[in-house]
Amino acid sequence: MYNFVSKGGVVLKEVFPKIIGNSELCERLAKSLLSEDPDLPHAYIIEGAYGTGKRTLAIELAKALVCENRTSPSASALPCDNCRSCRNIAKGICPDVIEIGTDGKASVGVDAIRDLRRDIHIYPNDLDRKIYIINDAHTMTAQAQNALLLTLEEPPAYAFILLLCENSALLLETIKSRAPTIRMKPLSPEETERAMLASDPSLETKKRSDPALFDDIIMSANGSAGLASDLLSGxxxxxxxxxxxxxxxxxxxxxxxxxxxxxxxxxxxxxxxxxxxxxxxxxxxxxxxxxxxxxxxxxxxxxxxxxxxxxxxxxxxxxxxxxxxxxxxxxxxxxxxxxxxxxxxxxxxxxxxxxxxxx
Ligand SMILES: [Zn+2]
Structure with a gap:
């Protein structure tokens, strides 16, 4: 989260209220999003270990970019989570936010990227942007990466592509040169706990029933709230x-x-x-x-x-x-x-x- 503060020291807006930790990168993105005309590039690589909040950031970034209250001085948060765009993205029913991934296979294949390449030239339905989230982008085959490169070289003006990956070393240099990398830091134990409880409030019961085990698991998860949640349920x-x-x-x-x-x-x-x-x-x-x-x-x-x-x-x-x-x-x-x-x-x-x- 980043607090946008006026000269008088009043918090005018909380930007990315749902993002836990990673305050520097929130600040960087927030400054760009709060301007009249957000000067974000057309693509970002979001890099971070499993369970550090890459997808959460991608969704929040998508919401912030198209939030109907983005520049409204009366909205106290960005994304506001109240407007139609924010709500539809949160529910996963916005036709202009498209997620692709491995589809249960070992890698993101060239077919998925070819579909993206066809789809990206169709104008957005609902929003003025079209946002693609590529999950597990580090598993893209070389053929898939080369196909994506063609799109990254000349994306339509309304397109915004987020490549979520655990290790950007697995991406082609040519891809990296066209999409700046945002690095998610591992969370502190306190942040891990907050992130876990925010994504699954039912874990509160597990915490109460065995607080020592809950703490143990958080400490073993090395800053990954996703891993901690997996460990706790397995x-x-x-x-x-x-x-x-x-x-x-x-x-x-x-x-x-x-x-x-x-x-x-x-x-x-x-x-x-x-x-x-x-x-x-x-x-x-x-x-x-x-x-x-x-x-x-x-x-x-x-x-x-x-x-x-x-x-x-x-x-x-x-x-x-x-x-x-x-x-x-x-x-x-x-x-x-x-x-x-x-x-x-x-x-x-x-x-x-x-x-x-x-x-
Ligand atoms: Zn909104």
Whole structure:
């Protein structure tokens, strides 16, 4: 969201009220949209990890561009979400906002782009713009990208094309040179929670029934509200909660050299089912140790593992910085050993001996 403020400090308009986080890019787009004649290019690449709000931004951008109250001084928000254009786009029934995607296949094929190329030359029905949203644009085949390029070179004046992609490196340079890239940043844990609850208010009940699991999942989702929602509704939830409990126990045991045999037993319990489990678990340990290391330097550091800062600070205080760095190195080395298919048990033992927890 971006607050457009008058000289007297009064908020005149909230632009993109539904967009959570990403305030710099909201500000950039808002400034352009608020002008009489929006000077947006004909196409944008919206890049961001799965579940970071690319489609939400595309829909909000489409609404803002055609909102009947776009320049009205009386509308307190852009998009207003009240006019006919905003409402129809929100309901997915606006004939001039067209979404294409993989259609259940592995990639966006050339046929979908050929349809777009034919359709784009037909004047808009309802609005004065015609807006295309290409979901999973990073999966476009080379043939599809080349076909799209022809359109990007000479789009009709009313056309606006949004390419949603997880990785713009998979797009042709020629496409990238014709469509500036908007990058969605991963959300902070607080923003992730707000985005999840905004897109599915029923998650509030899940949060109330198991707040610890809810926090755990948010912290594991690395700033992706979509991933957090998926994790919360799937079987993964229990596994993640267990893995995180195991990581916290790892930190508690590792802070006390007298607990070395308990630590070995713990590692044997949680890491020896399969090499994949062991690797995931070591990565989770590593994320927890990273938080504890950051807290040594800055008590306000953004945390990626611990949802309870006070608890994390106490744990961090039980280590010296040197010891945390040693453990962190040993973990990274063990993860890389497992990637090279080294024996899991031997890897764990050598890791423990590296930070002096083996006797
Ligand atoms: Zn509107």
């Amino acid at each position: 079987k993964e939830a229990a596994r993640i909660a267990e893995m995180r409990r195991a990581s916290e126990k790892f930190c508690i045991l590792a802070s006390n050299p007298a607990k070395s045999s308990a630590l070995l037993i713990h590692l044997t319990e949680v890491c020896t089912q399969s090499r994949e489990t062991a690797k995931d678990q070591l990565e989770s340990f590593s994320l927890a140790v990273r938080d504890l290391t950051l807290l040594k330097r800055d008590s306000d550091a953004p945390l990626r593992f611990f949802s309870d800062r006070e608890r994390a600070t106490d744990l961090s205080d039980s280590f010296s910085l040197r010891r945390l760095l040693l453990i962190s190195d040993a973990l990274l080395e063990a993860i890389s050993a497992l990637e090279r298919n080294m024996n899991t048990r031997l890897t764990l033992i050598s890791m423990l001996s590296r930070f002096g927890m083996l006797n």
